[in-house]
Amino acid sequence: MSGSKDVELAPGAAAPGPVPATPGPGPAPSPGPAAPDPDAPGGPDTPGPAAAPGPDDAALWGEAVLESVFTQAAVGLHVLDTELRVVRVNTVAVGIRGLPADQLVGRPAAEAYAPAGVSVDEDVLRTVLATGRPVLDRRVTGRPLADPRTEHVFSASVYRLQDAAGRVLGVVITSTDITERERAQARLRLLQDAHESIGSSLDVERTARELVDLTLPRFADSVVVALTDTVLRGREPGLRSRNPAPLLRCAAAGRTEAGPPVPQPGTALLPGIFGATLPPRAVLIPCEEEDGTTGTRLVAPLTVRGQIFGVVAFQRAPGAEPYGGHDTQLVEGLADRTATCLENALRFTREHVIMTALQSWPLRQEEATQRAVDVAQRHLPGGSGAGAWFDVVPLPGARVALVVGQVEHAGLSAVATMSRLRTAVHSLTTLDLDPHELLARLHATTLRLAAEHANGSGTDRPTAGCTVAVHDPVDGRLDIARAGTSLLVVVRPDGSTDTHPVDEGPLLGSGGPPFACATHHLPEGSTLCMVSPGTSEDGHPGTRELLGALGRPDRGVEAMADAVEGLLAPDRVVLLARTRHLPPSELAEWTLPFDFSAADTARTCVEECLRRWNHPADPFTATLVASELVTNAVRYGAAPITLRLITDSATGLICEVGDAGQAAPHLRHARAVDEGGRGLLICATLAENWGVRYTGEGKTVWAELGERD
Incomplete structure (x- = not known):
C-alpha cells in the first residue's frame, strides 16, 4: 500500500459499510456434514444435530475460521498472490468501498485500487514477500468512490502467506479505517498549536x-x-x-x-x-x-x-x-x-498608550535656557513603563534644581506613581528646601502613595530612587542628596572625574531619612552626569566605559549625552548639566552695617548699580524694596547683613538680603494707627514674587522685580 504521510484535518464521515462477499480463488469450501444413515435411530425423516469437527480436524477448523473472518470481521482483508494480483477480499473491504468485486479480483493491486485513490507501494509488498517480516500500522490515504469528497485514512499491515510446507503463496493486507481517530487527533493538534502560536x-x-x-x-x-x-x-x-x-x-x-x-x-x-x-x-x-x-x-x-x-x-x-x-x-x-x-x-x-503619554509628559518638556547650567537630556522609551523622569527646575537667585528618579517595578502603576512624585517635586521646590530636606518630604509622599496602594489594588508598595542637585551660579556651590543607587558622575574642566560625589541612600518609601547628602564647589564648565537607576537586569555600565563616554570635557553636553545614552538600556533617562557662573555684569553684592543706617546705604548701592548696568528696572521700586528688606533684617535678624542684586534675564531683577538670624519673616497687615509693620507688605505689593530660604548660616529674603510699567 502507499507510504505513510501526514494527514491534514478533515471533517468526520460515517464508517464505510460492508460490501457483499467476493468469490474468487482461495481455499476449497469445507465439506458439509455427512449424509444421515437411514439405519440410524430416528430414521431419515428425523433430523439430528450436525457433528462438529473433532480436535484433530485442524484443516476443518482453519477453513471455518478463515471463512468466518472473511464474512464477519470488521477489518478489511485483501489477499494478493506472489504477482501482487488481487485473489480475494472480505465482505467489509474497507479500502475499496464502492468498487465492484469483478473489477478487483485477478487484477494487479496497483491497478485495482487506483480508482479509490489508493497508491500501492509495490516495493513494500515485495519486501514482505522476500523477507517474511511484516509491515505494521502503515498509514494509507484514499478517496473511495462512494465518498469521493472525503479523504479517508487507513491503518494497513502486510503479512506473508505460506503453506504448511513453507511455500510462499502471497501476502494478506489488513486495513482499518482510522479517519475519525486521525481527525480527532488533528483537531487536538490544531487547538494546541493555537495556544502556542x-x-x-x-x-x-x-x-x-x-x-x-x-x-x-x-x-x-x-x-x-x-x-x-x-x-x-x-x-x-x-x-x-x-x-x-x-x-x-x-x-x-x-x-x-x-x-x-x-x-x-x-x-x-x-x-x-x-x-x-x-x-x-x-x-x-x-x-x-x-x-x-x-x-x-x-x-x-x-x-x-x-x-x-x-x-x-x-x-x-x-x-x-x-x-x-x-x-x-x-x-x-x-x-x-x-x-x-x-x-x-x-x-x-x-x-x-497611557504609559507612553505619562512617561513622555515630563521628558518632553521645553528646554528653557538656564543661566545656571547648560543641559542635555536623553530618553529612549522601551515600552515597559519604567517610571523614570528628570526635571530641571529654576529656583530663586538664578539657581537651578536638577532631579533624576525612577520608580521601582515597571508598569502602568509605576508611571502613574512617577507622575505624582514629579508633581510633588515641583510643589516642594517652591519651598526652596535643601536637597536632603526635599527628599525627606518626598519620602513622606511616597509612603502616603504606598498606603493608598495597600488599601486599593494591593499591588507592590511603590518605592523610588531619586537624586536632587541644586547648583548656585553665584559661587559654584552644588548641594546633592541621593535616595537609591542612581548613576552620578562629576567631570571637571581639567578632565578629572568624581565617580562618587555622594553616598547612596535608602529608597523613597523604604527606609527613610536621613538621606545621603554632600556639598561641592565646582569650577565653571564642570559637567554633572545624572542617570536614572537601572533594574537588576540592566545594571550600570562599567566605570571605564562611562568615563570614556564622559571624557574630553571640551565637547558639548549634547555630544556627551549621546555617548552616555549608547551605554544604557532602554527606559532610562540621562541628564547632563554643564555649570555656569554669573559674570560681574550680572551680579553685585555688598556687606552692610548692622544698624538702621544700612537702609540708606542699600538705596545708594542699588541706584548706582542700576545706573551702571543700564537696567530697565524702576529705580524707585528697587530702592524701596531693598531698603525695606534691609530694615527688616536689622530689626529682626542678626549680623552680618548682605545685599545682593542679580539681573534676571534682560528686564528682571532679583534683590536678596541675607542675615544670620533664623526668625521667619511674617507678612501682616498693619493698622492705620501703627507706625511700622508694613515693610514686607510693601515688598509683596511691589514685587512679582518674594520668599525666604534658610541655610546653615541664617536666612535670605528675596524679591523678584519686573520692568517698570
Whole structure:
C-alpha cells in the first residue's frame, strides 16, 4: 500500500459499510456434514444435530475460521498472490468501498485500487514477500468512490502467506479505517498549536493574522478575520447585546489558490459574509459559490464576557467536503482563544498608550535656557513603563534644581506613581528646601502613595530612587542628596572625574531619612552626569566605559549625552548639566552695617548699580524694596547683613538680603494707627514674587522685580 504521510484535518464521515462477499480463488469450501444413515435411530425423516469437527480436524477448523473472518470481521482483508494480483477480499473491504468485486479480483493491486485513490507501494509488498517480516500500522490515504469528497485514512499491515510446507503463496493486507481517530487527533493538534502560536504579540492586528496563518490551509481554503472599528482604534469593545451588527473592518484574510476570494485588510465589512447580525455562537451560514452552487461558511464571533471584539469566517473550496458538527466545536475553541488574546492585546495597547503619554509628559518638556547650567537630556522609551523622569527646575537667585528618579517595578502603576512624585517635586521646590530636606518630604509622599496602594489594588508598595542637585551660579556651590543607587558622575574642566560625589541612600518609601547628602564647589564648565537607576537586569555600565563616554570635557553636553545614552538600556533617562557662573555684569553684592543706617546705604548701592548696568528696572521700586528688606533684617535678624542684586534675564531683577538670624519673616497687615509693620507688605505689593530660604548660616529674603510699567 502507499507510504505513510501526514494527514491534514478533515471533517468526520460515517464508517464505510460492508460490501457483499467476493468469490474468487482461495481455499476449497469445507465439506458439509455427512449424509444421515437411514439405519440410524430416528430414521431419515428425523433430523439430528450436525457433528462438529473433532480436535484433530485442524484443516476443518482453519477453513471455518478463515471463512468466518472473511464474512464477519470488521477489518478489511485483501489477499494478493506472489504477482501482487488481487485473489480475494472480505465482505467489509474497507479500502475499496464502492468498487465492484469483478473489477478487483485477478487484477494487479496497483491497478485495482487506483480508482479509490489508493497508491500501492509495490516495493513494500515485495519486501514482505522476500523477507517474511511484516509491515505494521502503515498509514494509507484514499478517496473511495462512494465518498469521493472525503479523504479517508487507513491503518494497513502486510503479512506473508505460506503453506504448511513453507511455500510462499502471497501476502494478506489488513486495513482499518482510522479517519475519525486521525481527525480527532488533528483537531487536538490544531487547538494546541493555537495556544502556542496565537497571541505571541500584544497587537490586535497581528493576533488576527496569526489565526489566519494557523488555519490556512489546514482547516479552510478561505479565512477572514474582522474586528470591530472600536477595537481597531484601541478603545473599549462594546457589548454584543447592545449592538448585534457593529461596524467591522477586515483585520486579516487569506486564501488558497482554490479558495473563495477575500476582502483586503481595512475594508469595512458591515455584517454580510457573517450574516445579517453577528451570531451568538459558531454557526453554518449558506453561501453562494462562484459557480452558482450553494455552499456553507462557518462563522464564529470573537467575544469575551459579552464584549464583542470581532468575528471570523472559514470557507472551503467549491467541491470540498462541507463542515460538520466537530468543526463547529473546534472553531468555538479557536475563537475563544483568539478573543482572549485580543482582549489581552487591547488592554496592553490601551495601557501602552497611557504609559507612553505619562512617561513622555515630563521628558518632553521645553528646554528653557538656564543661566545656571547648560543641559542635555536623553530618553529612549522601551515600552515597559519604567517610571523614570528628570526635571530641571529654576529656583530663586538664578539657581537651578536638577532631579533624576525612577520608580521601582515597571508598569502602568509605576508611571502613574512617577507622575505624582514629579508633581510633588515641583510643589516642594517652591519651598526652596535643601536637597536632603526635599527628599525627606518626598519620602513622606511616597509612603502616603504606598498606603493608598495597600488599601486599593494591593499591588507592590511603590518605592523610588531619586537624586536632587541644586547648583548656585553665584559661587559654584552644588548641594546633592541621593535616595537609591542612581548613576552620578562629576567631570571637571581639567578632565578629572568624581565617580562618587555622594553616598547612596535608602529608597523613597523604604527606609527613610536621613538621606545621603554632600556639598561641592565646582569650577565653571564642570559637567554633572545624572542617570536614572537601572533594574537588576540592566545594571550600570562599567566605570571605564562611562568615563570614556564622559571624557574630553571640551565637547558639548549634547555630544556627551549621546555617548552616555549608547551605554544604557532602554527606559532610562540621562541628564547632563554643564555649570555656569554669573559674570560681574550680572551680579553685585555688598556687606552692610548692622544698624538702621544700612537702609540708606542699600538705596545708594542699588541706584548706582542700576545706573551702571543700564537696567530697565524702576529705580524707585528697587530702592524701596531693598531698603525695606534691609530694615527688616536689622530689626529682626542678626549680623552680618548682605545685599545682593542679580539681573534676571534682560528686564528682571532679583534683590536678596541675607542675615544670620533664623526668625521667619511674617507678612501682616498693619493698622492705620501703627507706625511700622508694613515693610514686607510693601515688598509683596511691589514685587512679582518674594520668599525666604534658610541655610546653615541664617536666612535670605528675596524679591523678584519686573520692568517698570
